[in-house]
Each structure stands twice: as C-alpha cells, then as structure tokens.
Amino acid sequence: MDVGLIEAIMKRVVKDDRSGHWIWQSQTGNTQAQIKYEGKWYQVVRVLFESEVKSLKKGEKVYRMCSNLACVNPYHCEAKTKNHLLSYFPYAKLGRGAENV
Numbered sequence: 001m002d003v004g005l006i007e008a009i010m011k012r013v014v015k016d017d018r019s020g021h022w023i024w025q026s027q028t029g030n031t032q033a034q035i036k037y038e039g040k041w042y043q044v045v046r047v048l049f050e051s052e053v054k055s056l057k058k059g060e061k062v063y064r065m066c067s068n069l070a071c072v073n074p075y076h077c078e079a080k081t082k083n084h085l086l087s088y089f090p091y092a093k094l095g096r097g098a099e100n101v
C-alpha cells in the first residue's frame, strides 16, 4: 500500500471522536469518496479498508455499515461479496457499496 496515498487521504478526513465517523471532506452528494493520486482514481473506503483492516479477497467489495454517507471509517465497513450481502439483506441497496473497484 502506498503510504503517500494514505497520507493524501487522511489530509481530507476529519475524525469525529464523538460519533466515531471519519468524515470525508470532499464529499459531493451521494457519490462514493474518491481521490485522485498520481493520475489515478482510488476508492477511499477500499484503500483505507485494505490498509487498516485486511486485504480484500476476489469478488469482495467494501460496504459501509453505518448511516453517515460521508463516513470513510474502515471499521464502519465490512467486506462482502454481493451474493453474501444479498443472503443477509435481500433488500439492501447494493449501489451504496464501493462499486467498480
């Protein structure tokens, strides 16, 4: 994992100690937090999740489990495959996960 990328991300994150949310400062609407680093776009939650929690297995995506749309706290996320998620939450809005990553 690129340390510079993590640093660039953390400069745009404000940790809210009270709620535990990590608030992404460049949030626009309902879109996933993304960052451009050395000419490439990265999904912020995915980078943080793999850096802080664990590597993702093939087919896994990072889904935010808290209700704050701007939150990128990897500990508020879980790695799930789409089928796994559907088996638990058949009505889940899958579009809210970090897609296309």
Ligand SMILES: [Zn+2]
Pocket: 020, 021, 022, 066, 067, 068, 071, 072, 073, 076
């Ligand atoms: Zn959160």
